[in-house]
Amino acid sequence: MPTALITGCSSGYGLETARHFLAQGWSVIATMRTPRDGLFAKTDRVRILALDVTDPQSIAAALEAAGPVDVLVNNAGIGVVGAFEATPMAHVRKVFETNTFGVMAMTQAVIPQMRARRSGVIVNVTSSVTLAPMPLAAAYTASKQAIEGFTGSLAHELAAFGVRARLVEPGYAPTTRFAANTDIPVADLIPEAYAAFAGPIFAGFANPALTTRESDVAEAVWRAATDPSDRLRYPAGADAMALAAAS
Numbered sequence: 001m002p003t004a005l006i007t008g009c010s011s012g013y014g015l016e017t018a019r020h021f022l023a024q025g026w027s028v029i030a031t032m033r034t035p036r037d038g039l040f041a042k043t044d045r046v047r048i049l050a051l052d053v054t055d056p057q058s059i060a061a062a063l064e065a066a067g068p069v070d071v072l073v074n075n076a077g078i079g080v081v082g083a084f085e086a087t088p089m090a091h092v093r094k095v096f097e098t099n100t101f102g103v104m105a106m107t108q109a110v111i112p113q114m115r116a117r118r119s120g121v122i123v124n125v126t127s128s129v130t131l132a133p134m135p136l137a138a139a140y141t142a143s144k145q146a147i148e149g150f151t152g153s154l155a156h157e158l159a160a161f162g163v164r165a166r167l168v169e170p171g172y173a174p175t176t177r178f179a180a181n182t183d184i185p186v187a188d189l190i191p192e193a194y195a196a197f198a199g200p201i202f203a204g205f206a207n208p209a210l211t212t213r214e215s216d217v218a219e220a221v222w223r224a225a226t227d228p229s230d231r232l233r234y235p236a237g238a239d240a241m242a243l244a245a246a247s
Contacts, residue, residue, distance in 0.1 A: 001025070001026065001027050001045070002026050002027070002070040002071065003026065003027040003028070003029060003066070003067070003068065003069055003070050003071070004018075004021045004026055004027070004028050004029070004069070004070065004071040004072075004073060004225065005028075005029040005031065005062075005063075005066050005069045005071070005072050005073070005110075006018050006021070006028065006029070006030055006031065006073040006075055007031050007032075007051060007053055007073065007074055007075050007076035007102075007106065008031075008032065008075040008076030008077065009030035009031060009032050009039070009048070009075075010032040010033070010034070010036065010039070012173075012214060013075055013125060013170065013173075013214055013217045013218070013221075014030075014032075014073075014075040014076065015030075015039060015214075016214035016215060016217065016218040017073060017075065017217065017218040017221045017222075018030045018039075018040070018046070019040065019218070020215070020218035020219065020221070020222055021222065021225075022040065022043065022045060022046055024222065025045075026045070027045045027046070027047075028045065028046045028047070029046075029047050029049055029062075029066045029069070030046055030047070030048050030049070031048070031049045031050070031051035031062055031076075032048070032050070032051065032076075033050065033051070033052050034050070035048045035049065035050050036048075047065075047066075049062045049065055049066065050062070051076075053074075053076050053098060053102030053103070053105060053106055054097045054098055054101070054102050054105075056105065059105055059106060059109050060109065063109055063110065068113060068117070069110055069113065069114075069120070070119070070120055070121070071120065071121045071122075071123065071225045072106060072107065072110045072120075072121070072122045072123070073123045073125065073221055073225070074102075074103040074106055074107065074122070074123065074124045074125060074147075075125045075221075076098060076102060077098055077099045077125070077143075077144075078094070078095055078098050078099065079095075079137075079140050080092075080095055080137070080139050080140050080189070081136050081137060081140075081186050081189065082136055082186055082188075082189020082190055083136060083189060083190060083191060083194045083198070084138040084139060085191065085194075086188070086189045086190065086191050086194075087138075087139055087189055091139075092139045095139050095140060095143050096139075096142075096143050096146075099140070099143035099144060099147070100143045100146045100147060100150075103124055103147050103150075104150065107122055107124075107154070107165075110122065111158070111163070114158075114161070114163045115158070115161045115163060117162075118161055118162035118163070119162050119163065120162075120163045120164075121163070121164045121165075121166065121224070121225050121226075122151075122154070122158075122163070122164070122165045122166070123166045123167075123168055123221055123224045123225055124147050124150075124151045124165070124166070124167055124168070125167075125168045125170065125217070125221065126144040126145075126147050126148055126151075126167055126168070126169050126170075127140070127141075127144045127169060127170060128169050128170060128171045128172065128212075128235065129141045129144060130144050130145050130148045130169060131169060131235070134201075135197075135201055136190075136198060136201055147167075148167060151165050151166070151167050151232070152167075152232060155230075155232055159230075164230075165232075166224035166225070166227075166231070166232060166233075166234060167224075167232055167233045167234065168217065168220045168221050168224050168234045168236055169233060169234065169235045169236060170212050170216070170217045170220070170236040171211065171212035171216075171235070171236065172205075172208050172211055172212060173211055173212040173213065173214060173217070212236055216236045217236040219236070220234045220235070220236035221234075221236075
């Protein structure tokens with residue numbers, strides 16, 4: 001029975017993806033910073049492990065407890081919405097520590113076992129902002145764009161060992177609470193000079209023409225994990241697919 005280790009499973013895309021893999025008969029290692037009960041129907045095919053992707057010791061402990069992993073899904077991430085001018089560099093670094101360096105650290109930690117078995121898939125969840133950068137998300141966009149380039153290069157590097165690297169690019173999903181993990185109120189990141197510019201953008205966030213469902217992302221991750229082809233990118237959601245087609 002194949003095993004998927006998925007980061008950021010406490011809610012949103014990660015939780016829905018874990019449930020999707022379970023529904024397909026897989027074993028799942030569902031990781032999150034603070035484990036909690038009640039997320040999954042009772043089954044012996046899921047284990048919940050504590051994992052902070054910014055902490056090397058936490059990564060090592062989680063992978064040791066997980067055992068062999070067939071698929072790694074790097075889903076954990078944090079968002080930030082606001083004018084870059086007003087975003088403290090300490091918070092920019094925090095975004096990169098999770099969205100970029102956390103993904104790289106998890107990937108680096110799992111490669112040796114996959115390379116030794118000459119099989120495995122690494123799925124990195126980025127965002128449709130890599131297809132069409134949006135305003136008031138410069139730091140977040142940069143952190144995800146870095147993973148796009150990283151994964152594209154990695155796919156070439158690992159192909160000789162039978163290991164695949166893929167990208168899933170979700171569109172906008174209001175239910176994921178994009179900036180919920182930030183410790184800075186959005187209002188503090190919108191200086192008065194940006195208020196007129198930001199108003200219509202936030203109105204668009206509240207009433208998007210197209211949105212992405214969590215199930216769309218879970219299905220895209222599943223396809224990326226099980227597709228035997230050399231495909232790299234998997235847009236998720238109608239808005240992301242439209243952007244991918246236009247780019």
